[in-house]
Amino acid sequence: MQMSMPRPAVPPTVLVTGFEPFDQDPVNPSWEVARALDGWDGGGATVRAVQLPCVFGLAVERLDQALAQWQPRLVVGLGLAAGRSEWTPERVAINCDDARIPDNAGRQPVDQAVVQGGPAAYFSTLPVKAIVQSLRAAGLPASVSNTAGTFVCNHVFYALMHRLAERPGVRGGFVHVPALPEQAARHPGLPSMALDTQVQALRVTLRTALAVTEDIVAVGGQLH
Amino acid sequence: MQMSMPRPAVPPTVLVTGFEPFDQDPVNPSWEVARALDGWDGGGATVRAVQLPCVFGLAVERLDQALAQWQPRLVVGLGLAAGRSEWTPERVAINCDDARIPDNAGRQPVDQAVVQGGPAAYFSTLPVKAIVQSLRAAGLPASVSNTAGTFVCNHVFYALMHRLAERPGVRGGFVHVPALPEQAARHPGLPSMALDTQVQALRVTLRTALAVTEDIVAVGGQLH
Amino acid sequence: MQMSMPRPAVPPTVLVTGFEPFDQDPVNPSWEVARALDGWDGGGATVRAVQLPCVFGLAVERLDQALAQWQPRLVVGLGLAAGRSEWTPERVAINCDDARIPDNAGRQPVDQAVVQGGPAAYFSTLPVKAIVQSLRAAGLPASVSNTAGTFVCNHVFYALMHRLAERPGVRGGFVHVPALPEQAARHPGLPSMALDTQVQALRVTLRTALAVTEDIVAVGGQLH
């Protein structure tokens, strides 16, 4: 007689997206950080890192493929915010594409909806306050941001939340990250954060996001 | 026989709100600017300026009274954004109160909805791009802003748009304004804009908002 | 018999210099402010406003002509500091030309002395702390600055102080001023100060500089 072996439990997956370089810079920290943790199991789930093109529309197609392929329980999008000095979990995605510069395919939508007929905005379902608190406790600079802009980052963030709105068990959100020191060396005056520091920040972010399903109540707003 | 006299046409009304001082400052430019144009007829409508308390909830009660009293066809809320150097028409109001400091009544809501069950956000129905273009053409510094913060300004802006959502013929929005020079003289390093300049900016804003019912297509987004 | 008539007392002169436009901008507030007070007698002395070319060397030649012509008892140089939001009396001029961009004649000296063999620096002989205090008391934003940069402004400031070092009775210095609102309207994000406000600031500066010969002791330094 043969014992039926229990199927090994498939560990849950966390999808982390980063962007290809844009705006004539040869590197994008959002992807460098994401791929550094591809395959990492630290938070009780396996990280899958996926690079998105910095192109309106195409980025969402690639996101959809990754969602279908990996069936993640948690999705964290990363994007570069040149000029910010901290990791900034985004609070809200808005239904607006308004490109200040062309994307990598030369597209420059102005004041168009990300999703025609979609709601004006979605709030992140990541515990943004708990993430900021955990990052700071680990000595990592962080603040909640109330705007993800109107470029491809917000585009992907909104599209992601629009999809997750129909998948109640899957949480997700977006974090803007600073430039790398090597970028600041080419753009005098730009704040930066070392890659090691940013990878550590992603670990803390993912662990917190997996562990905290209901955000803490902590002051973290902006007067304007 | 008695001729029926034609009823004199009542000129349409524009409601402009400003805030009382807060955060220990003796003056608030948003109210100084608003009241400077109380009764002004320049844009084909009569301006009514109303001061709101810098208090969550109470500010909206006062707004409701003003809406009922004046039945405006256009509503422009003004609020101080200390640290900004330009007039910044706000693009979007979000359904979130998250007070970094207590309001003038000591209230400090954290991550609460402005309107329970309301949509995540409302877009301004002012022609924000056209307003920025008109202001710049008049030599007045201006940019579109993508976040009104999470304090009483955003609270009033969201509550306003929630009400206007049910009054199709009435448009409205919010503009954050810089500190006055006298405030910057007490807070070294703060950018400022003279009261005269700001009053001129309000005139241009109101004229443009009355004349332009469908916004222009103009680049004015932010990368992040 | 003829009475000898007493010669009418010649009122002392204050020389105020401003610069012509540079860096492709059609206007320079330093000259607009200076010329607005040309001939003004408010502080017990008559203002003579002189425009300097934004050219290394030539600017000093023009300054020398003005010093010879007007024999001023006080000299205040004005220059634009795009990006500053306040009136900033400069504390110190350094013996260094280091041009980040070419001047209006295409000259771009790098790490050259303003005056070969001159001392490394001169301190302003204006009462910079008293001027800042008076400006703030009048509701005008102001702070002491510890660097006038290394472009034509510092060049003129250093050359002026080098000349005044041999004229014990004549005091002088330099003030950097913000952009005008019309400039900020062309350069989104730039802080600005209205021309009226700046002219008022020049009045306060000149009155204080004429009245206060020994500066007050007031905190006004920078950590770095």
Add this chain to the structure above:
Amino acid sequence: MQMSMPRPAVPPTVLVTGFEPFDQDPVNPSWEVARALDGWDGGGATVRAVQLPCVFGLAVERLDQALAQWQPRLVVGLGLAAGRSEWTPERVAINCDDARIPDNAGRQPVDQAVVQGGPAAYFSTLPVKAIVQSLRAAGLPASVSNTAGTFVCNHVFYALMHRLAERPGVRGGFVHVPALPEQAARHPGLPSMALDTQVQALRVTLRTALAVTEDIVAVGGQLH
């Protein structure tokens, strides 16, 4: 018979100073970076790291002891510039103590000379342009600064250059450094640079300062 052994050549010494913490912060990156390279021989000389008290006067006494003890051929002072995002070699030290806050002993000099009767300023004798160029080439953010402020950093910098003016063979200068990430985690919004990055920057700075005795000609000035 006893052979006389040749005396081992004493390698030249580089003195690097950092400061103790101040302004209520538990750590000071200037000292953390300096002590990380104490004993390092990488640039053809041995580094000696010395911590200075953040106290006017006492800091210079400690500096004098270190100069006497180590007889360095090169001296590099380091100090924290909270708010800067780059390594900033300072161009010039001015003869002025003007403390915005009390030092660690409660002293707060206002507009006093560092050295009574000393010259108004000294230029750094480090090759500041070459250092910035080397740092950037190594992917490390850096810019020349034209003001070291008027607090204890400038005080030590000026006192150092005053002493080196009489030791023709010894060069020296000062570099302001950014906050550490752990400090920025406590002060939201502050730019920072990781300790590893800063230690790497010190290595590049020392190697360049030892190798380059005459600075390169490179654009690096400021308009104001």
